[in-house]
Amino acid sequence: MGKIVSFATQKGGSGKSTLTLLLSTCLAVDYKLKIAVLDCDYQQSIVKTRIHMDAANLEQLRETDPEANYPYDIFPMAMTKIFDFIDNPENDKYDLVILDLPGRADGNEIFDALTACDVVFVPLVSDYLDRASTADFMGILHSIKSVADKEGIAFAYYGLSTKRTNRREDREMDEYIDEIGLSRLNSSLGLRAAYSRPSTLFSLLNPAYLRYAGGDKTVSEEIKTLCEEIIEKLELPVHQLTTAKNESAE
Incomplete structure (x- = not known):
């Protein structure tokens, strides 16, 4: 089995499903990684995106390329089935498995799902309620890491700053993260309209889709x-960045 990660937090609206979509598609299309996304969120946002937004585009692509297909696999899944998926030898083919979990942390199912991860990336949104929620979620991750360290199991978590606008709130978030000692990625994502149009088929590194998304x-x-x-942090297989084809997404 490859690496298992989640973009997770206990507060809804943090952009965890959007991050999963954006990064899964780019890592699969442009970096040629074999990826599986387990959509365990009750809203099934990722599954719905593929069905309601990307299915028609795929059919259009197949008119000129009958071999066209989705770049990675998506599985709607109950959280209780995560370990069955991980333990199945048939799934060892994936470089990266990404869990999209519900935006809460109030039950054993969520806790157990987080223990399945090698790395958890915590979206950091710079408002007071998100900061307070992040602190609570940090306590959960810290307890998992403490047990993992005792058992010699690899587990890590990193903050990932999103929806940044260079406001005072962003500076306050940075100070807060430094204060609580959360390791975070150097990279961040701004508050940009293009990120509200994620696709399970087209990468935002594709110039045609980037223009369509308003990026x-x-x-x-x-x-x-x-x-x-992320590739470096997770020590994923390194593939040369490919140049996306000028495919339409209309």
Whole structure:
């Protein structure tokens, strides 16, 4: 089995499902990683994105390329089935398994799912309620890491700053994260319209889809930098960045 990660927090609206979509697609399309996403969120946002937004685009692609297919696998899954998936030898083919979990941390199922991860990335949104929620969630992750360290099991967690706008709130968040001692990624994502149009088929490093999503060079640079830092942190297989085909997404 490859690395198992989650973009997780206990507060809804932090962008964890959006992060999962954006990064899964770029890592699969542009970095050629074999990825499985386990959509364990009750809202099934990732499954719905594929069905309601990307299915028609895939059919359009197949008119000119019958072999066209989705770049990675998505599985709707109950949290109680996560370990069955991980323990199945047939799933050893994946470089990276990403768990999309509900935006809460008030039950044993969530706790158990987090223990399945090698790394948890915590989205950091710079407002007071998110800061307080992050502190609570940190306590859960710290307890998991304490047990993992005693058992000699690899487990780590990192903050990932999102929706940044260079406001005072961002500076206060930075100070707060330093104060509580949360390790975080150097990369971050701004508050950009293009991130509200994630796809399970088209990467934001694809110039045609980037234009469709209303993005610019800054968006592609942020995504590329974040993908490469995650690859380095997780020690994932390194593939040469490919140049996306100019496929339409209309």
